Amino acid sequence: MIRDILRASVVLGLSASALMADGWKPDRPINIIVPWSAGGSTDQVTRVVAPILAEELGVSVVVVNQPGASGSLGTKSALDAPRDGYTWTANAIANNATYAVTGMLENTSIDDYEVYLHVANVPLVSVNPGSGYDDFGALLEAMRGQDVTVGTAGVNSSGGMALAAIQEAAGGEFGARMVSYDGGNPAVIAAVSGEVVATTQLAVEQTEMAKAGNLRPLAVLSDTNLVVEGLDPVPPITNWLPNMEIAPDYFGVFIPKGAPEEVYQTVNEIWERRIMTSPELQEYASSRGAVFAPSYGEEAIKRAMPVVIAEACARVHRGEAVLDPSEIGISCE
Template structure:
């Protein structure tokens, strides 16, 4: 875990006044004990990375310790449920790809939950990249896709509900059916990427932010980004969009952020939204992280965050139905899928 700490005395009165003003009529919340953020994936993955960038900003503005607790397992549902089961007092948060939290009920991993159980605060949008080990014989995505259709090549992901797992499923669907490729799951994106870099698996479909260092180091070779635009990151050759190979591939931005379960006092959410608007949305550290790792800098909070996230939430929930993976109809948690 990481512990980021800053005393109220070190902030000065001026640092708190704008947050009070931005709270729009709510009293500014001043926590009197540490805040836990449960990251339901292993250390080093995409959720863990961006949460560790944002945590010091929150700690400084709130004047308290922010403790990141990695609690991986079951495609992120174990740590997420722990956050939902904690007292709703504003001191236990979680972090994730927002579509995961919105769709755990659809796959039966957490019963009776939906995006309405959270207030959400988005930081970045991430894109998956299809990469192979540097020694792989596959030199472009078209060649690799043929192998994925006909051979039992191994693909490292953080599980079926992870961004990498969903990316692999989307590739199979867009390619016209089930792939022969075999998914190997890990407790997070970082170990899945390391497995591909070491040759333990042949491919990974995890997020760009989890792969860029290994690609820069020459241990992975990025063949396609799940986008309609090339991925351009300093120190890496441009990675072509998957639409160059599958023109009708459906692309939806995958938003990541912090989620605070509902039920806490209103001033908790108002204060965090004020901090998000004033501090996180202008953070040079978050901007640098996004630029260096191949993410999109996209902070938002409140209804704006939900509006941005709904396309990927709907896409992931309805894709589960299409692939026969849903145990709960998305309509039961307020998600409408287009008629077949």
């Protein structure tokens, strides 16, 4: 039996090696455009994944930060680049899938990419420790009637969409005012410095500041506690807004379609063999408050559709859509 197991292991190893031998062999660096500033959630996790990809592909994988317009500027650069497999992008999948709905990018949808997901993130509502707010209930009451400033990376960012979702779930008058920055990290720093009262950016962008006592987490946009080593458990927002709909916010790397098929076949193999078992990515997720959830292809699309539908249809309900989601294959019925 041991001999059979060893023989099977050798065959599997040879199969993987044969696939790589026949697969894509890039001959120059690959750029991954992160359409947000350095230090934010997309930037963080892309810099964990990029060295693994570089090791497998045998060339440098360069993370290029190109922030602006809620991530649409850098995303457009990736879509406009030659479709030769050397320019990728990274983001929350709901962004790439819904830029056309908000009018930030025309004639684009998630069908323009091969999708490679790695983690799911959750937004976190935190305040400056000097703000006077000790629990989310008090902050929510203030948000309903006062000019509470909330730092986000823009209307189409995870933080911006989280704030809009809170407003929709709360109903009635809502006085919270969003202040936009070029990425999650600047938005979090604004809350730390007291430039804004609160932030609704992702937990992975906030946990280090929270551990240092520079932010006070009040609620996580989830239906369960957020548990991160070094922090007290953060209660779910459903404690205060029980009817709020929650969908995991998946992040990943996206390769525009149109490159040689061997590009995608090679990355598929690397994703399954290395990223889906990566201890580096698992450590990042557990230490920062993310969920380790790699997938690719049709499975990735299937997992991510709930958040894609939720974000697209929320734009319609709030009157922010300039394109009916059904025109890009998203049904709100």
